[in-house]
Amino acid sequence: MRKTIREIDNNEILKTLKIDCEKCFGFCCVALYFSKTEGFPNDKKAGTPCVNLKADFTCSDHKNLRKKGLKGCTAYDCFGAGQKVAQSTFNGKNWREFKGLQNQMFEVFLVMRQLHEMLWYLGDALTFVSNKNMKDQLSIRIQEIEQLTKLDANSIMNIDIEKYRTKVNSILRMANEIAKDKIAKYKINNSKNKKNLKLGYDFIGTNLTDTNLIGANFAGALLIAANMKNTDLKGANLIGADLRDADIRGANLEDTIFLTQSQINTAKGDYKTRLPKSLARPAYWESEK
Ligand code: SF4
Numbered sequence: 001m002r003k004t005i006r007e008i009d010n011n012e013i014l015k016t017l018k019i020d021c022e023k024c025f026g027f028c029c030v031a032l033y034f035s036k037t038e039g040f041p042n043d044k045k046a047g048t049p050c051v052n053l054k055a056d057f058t059c060s061d062h063k064n065l066r067k068k069g070l071k072g073c074t075a076y077d078c079f080g081a082g083q084k085v086a087q088s089t090f091n092g093k094n095w096r097e098f099k100g101l102q103n104q105m106f107e108v109f110l111v112m113r114q115l116h117e118m119l120w121y122l123g124d125a126l127t128f129v130s131n132k133n134m135k136d137q138l139s140i141r142i143q144e145i146e147q148l149t150k151l152d153a154n155s156i157m158n159i160d161i162e163k164y165r166t167k168v169n170s171i172l173r174m175a176n177e178i179a180k181d182k183i184a185k186y187k188i189n190n191s192k193n194k195k196n197l198k199l200g201y202d203f204i205g206t207n208l209t210d211t212n213l214i215g216a217n218f219a220g221a222l223l224i225a226a227n228m229k230n231t232d233l234k235g236a237n238l239i240g241a242d243l244r245d246a247d248i249r250g251a252n253l254e255d256t257i258f259l260t261q262s263q264i265n266t267a268k269g270d271y272k273t274r275l276p277k278s279l280a281r282p283a284y285w286e287s288e289k
Pocket of ligand 1: 028029040041050051052053054058059060061062070073
């Protein structure tokens, strides 16, 4: 029998993948290993609470994270996995009270985060493809991953993540090809007097302001401290790109593909930077004078 394809509202999907720390029990501040050199307050093992995590699961240094240069904390995004594990998988039980469940909770959080990240990319792909067949394929994958997120804790820990990641990556590649074709004409018409982007992944500190970035493939690229001020990044693929301190003031990122909140949180933007609707403008970006 043919499987029914539920019509997916990508905005609804992306909304459920936003972090909601009030509904979480500080999983990212406990479950993860982190180090001082990566912008966290100290070096700590996975499963040990951060020194700043209070008994009520809030951060005692929350207001000073940026001032103190704790970029690891300000950039991290769990894609809503924290509240899902806390409220859905474990029905509101927290790891301080239910010590026997601690390790299971932390392990489930790490798997859930990966599932939610896949959902984010699939939901994002739905925003830029119009091809019916591709939309259906994305919707089927979304439904499949959503079902996994609803499993019980033991089943979640036994998910073969790599198997699903391979399937998701394959469909995202196809969606990317479609997006490239769509953008081709726009690129030709709007790239006068611009240099072609050189091949490669290393753009650390590079001045890209006079380069044609429309439809650029920045998948996995190092754009740390790159100057991309006032550039047009329509259709650019930014999956996994490192945007730490990249200057995107005045840049147009509205129609970029596979961009996440944590990438935006690490970049240097301003009130003129244009973002996809699904992403929030960081409060600390330059505001209008
Ligand atoms: S400093 Fe605050 S936000 Fe960062 S890991 Fe510690 S408790 Fe969490």
